[in-house]
Amino acid sequence: xxxxxxxxxxxxxxxxxxxxxxxxxxxxxxxxxxxxxxxxxxxxxxxxxxxxxxxxxxxxxxxxxxxxxxxxxxxxxxxxxxxxxxxxxxxxxxxxxxxxxxxxxxxxxxxxxxxxxxxxxxxxxxxxxxxxxxxxxxxxxxxxxxxxxxxxxxxxxxxxxxxxxxxxxxxxxxxxxxxxxxxxxxxxxxxxxxxxxxx
Numbered sequence: 001x002x003x004x005x006x007x008x009x010x011x012x013x014x015x016x017x018x019x020x021x022x023x024x025x026x027x028x029x030x031x032x033x034x035x036x037x038x039x040x041x042x043x044x045x046x047x048x049x050x051x052x053x054x055x056x057x058x059x060x061x062x063x064x065x066x067x068x069x070x071x072x073x074x075x076x077x078x079x080x081x082x083x084x085x086x087x088x089x090x091x092x093x094x095x096x097x098x099x100x101x102x103x104x105x106x107x108x109x110x111x112x113x114x115x116x117x118x119x120x121x122x123x124x125x126x127x128x129x130x131x132x133x134x135x136x137x138x139x140x141x142x143x144x145x146x147x148x149x150x151x152x153x154x155x156x157x158x159x160x161x162x163x164x165x166x167x168x169x170x171x172x173x174x175x176x177x178x179x180x181x182x183x184x185x186x187x188x189x190x191x192x193x194x195x196x197x198x199x
Contacts, residue, residue, distance in 0.1 A: 041070040
């Protein structure tokens with residue numbers, strides 16, 4: 001736990017370090033909490049950082065204003081230390097859960113669903129949006145066969161044409177970019193594809 005006794009220092013620490021949660025007082029010297037919260041939400045480094053406002057301002061309009069600016073929770077003084085701890089733990093759990101939903105890690109594969117980025121053994125691999133969508137659909141249903149029509153519908157938004165080679169062409173390019181891990185994508189003849197990654 002780190003404590004800052006003025007707003008400027010608190011903002012500096014929040015930007016420089018990786019914290020699970022920020023407990024923010026609205027009344028601080030140098031810079032007030034509202035200004036800090038706005039700055040946190042505008043900065044890509046801290047825009048998703050959970051923030052709990054802890055303030056003597058307990059009017060309904062104060063709570064609404066704080067939550068509208070992007071605070072995740074709001075507590076008023078005086079407060080119960082036990083309740084504060086429980087609320088902080090709740091924010092941490094929700095944040096971890098949210099991050100796990102946005103990131104798929106599977107063997108040597110890692111897919112960032114927000115940025116549409118793919119990493120192989122920790123190294124970025126340039127995929128087209130179509131290739132990324134194909135790999136994402138396969139990874140989200142690891143071990144299950146996804147039929148050709150289902151892949152066409154998920155990635156291109158339409159049902160497969162009988163003689164279309166579009167899917168095969170994109171899958172070939174995707175496998176080439178996977179290199180030695182290309183066999184993770186298995187072809188199920190006359191059906192579709194599935195991904196198999198050994199733990």
